[in-house]
Amino acid sequence: MAHPVDVHVGKRIRQRRWLVGMTQQQLAESVGIKFQQIQKYETGANRVSASRLWDIAEALDVDVSFFFEGLNSASQDANTPQDMPQDLLGDKEAMDLVRSYYAIPENQRRRLFELARVLSDVA
Incomplete structure (x- = not known):
């Protein structure tokens, strides 16, 4: 069972990758790993080491803290429209x-x- 923090970090990796228009293959090549590993990171199946997260942050041009933003506010609040997806990042x-x-x-x-x-x- 994947740890919720690993799942959150993986979703943030995927979100940023999509925003910059980068494929899993391109991200993998820029950090020196195979794209299957990026897939595992993005689903939370594999935990991202600190040094690898640093490399991913550089490749995606964000601070490492970006991947942890919103971690404590994962639940919907009263001001969120009912038809908004629970997992907007996904x-x-x-x-x-x-x-x-x-x-x-x-x-x-x-x-x-x-x-x-x-x-x-x-x-």
Whole structure:
């Protein structure tokens, strides 16, 4: 049985990899391992050592602390919409939306964000 921290770290690795548009193979090559090992890390089946997590963080251009963010707030709070997936990090559609959002030029992105905020207040 995978430890919940290992599962969380694996999900954060996958989330960041998706956001930067990197394949498992590309990440594996950049840290000097096989892509199957990345698969095992992302599912939490294998624990990531500290030195390997450091290498992964460098390859994905984040601080090591990124992989532990949100660990204590894994449960939904009262302000979360009911139809929002419990595991937003594991939802491919949500991650694709985030990646597309950040591909938009910043001034247009701000306008889109404000529009989404207004629409969600009306709903």
